[in-house]
Amino acid sequence: MARKKPKCPQLPCQPPRPCPSVATVFGTLVNAGAIVAAGVAALGRVPDPPVRLQRRLQALLGILTLALAFHVVWHGVWAVPGTFARTLGLAMLALVLGRWTGGWLKLQGRLNRLGQFAGRHLTVTLDQVGPSAWPQVFYAATVIFCLTPLAVVGPLLEALAEDRRALGLKALVDALATLSLARTRGPGVVLGAVPVLALQGTLTLGPAAARPALVGFHGDQVLCTTGGLLLLPVALVMLQVLRVRLADYLPAVIWAPLLAWLFHRP
Template sequence: MTLFVGAGTVLNVLTVLLGGTIGLLLGSRLPERVRLVAMDALGLGTLSIAVLSILDVADPALSEAVGPGAALVVIGSALLGGIIGALLRVESRLEQLGHVLRRVLLRGRTEPAGDPEPAEADAGSRTARGDSRFVEGFVTASLVFCVGPLTVLGSINDGLGRGIDELAVKSLLDGVAAAAFASALGSGVLLSALSVAVVQGTLTVVGFLLGDLLDAAQVAALSATGGLVLLGVGLRLLRLRDVPVGDLLPALVVAPVLVAAVGAFVT
């Protein structure tokens, strides 16, 4: 069955809302062992999807464009992209961006204004704490759900019409995380579904537009290179190695460019 472009983002929004609602209903009763088992299962699933994506290295269009060195093009894309990402410190900058946004959006939300009477002070303090908790839930969940390689890779692949496998895994991850966040931070987590819709929707449109600019060989190289990035995500979910997958994101830009350069040389 062919899904419409953007189906991955719709699924992700629904899982965030569902997970957040379950978290609100369960409160703090969600066992830690359930979350760990879910992460392991999703880590294994991510590795399997990564392998399937990497198999695009055997795509006939890619082989025709670059000759027998298709695998080297994909590996080279990951290598060059990783070096560029490490030099630009993409991973750490993404983390810094999250911290900055969190400080900016939560600034001034912890203390009630003015100097009210004691009874009013208690009510005002409770209101301020409630507001701060709501905003913190929204900000924290939004950053976790919207800043990461699965967000970029999954949304672009969705826009390219190559399926929603990555976003399906991300949706399950976000659903579990939303339940945990909502149980601790409250209903503000549900509003993060709006952030998911805006960010991933925008990236999906970018992927859709790229589909008109990239040929089949470049799309195959992008997909195979993205599979290597997904391997890093899977290893992190399984807590085997903390691969800096953010630094590998530039490889998604390098792959189509490298295919064009090698193709021009081969022909």
């Protein structure tokens, strides 16, 4: 007798949803692929874009991130009729508590020290980079590609809303960084695609598996709205409008589902 294929848990009110698979992490695969492609292009002596074009691309990415932030927040607060005030209020409270938690943990300060660590390991030139120096360049690339707000918010949006646009923007940002770094620091930069796959894949598959439980108390809705609000300061930093301690706000993604559960009214 043929054995039945196991099914993912579904809520009665939700349409059938496939188990997490490779398609679930498509945005992360694109991100890692962009790093590899840009690295190969740089090592193949493809010239860097002119500085003026790079600045325009950064401004364009900032504008696109800002538009995406408003889009995610708008759809998040209106996802379930009658929950606008509750969803927006809980998302903003999650940001406040996240900022307090991040400040207490000194996340931005720790991230700044990691950035300085990356900078020290990227002071070598291509002539000085041999196989023995690849690990140092790899560690630095890991910091650059993984320790950013988009590396957290993007996978969450992909997992909970099947929205891969944030990861698409991150793929472009990482590709531009790789083009610049790989030419002077060698192939070790391309290896940064591996931790991107590991980190962002985990941050996608975990929430995707937990989504049926989150839906029961609208935790996915509050978490997506919080993610949209987190994209706003990211866009402002890209546009060089404000300098924001972005890392201090990241604990908001933990507070969001917790608050949704605490204030859930059956």
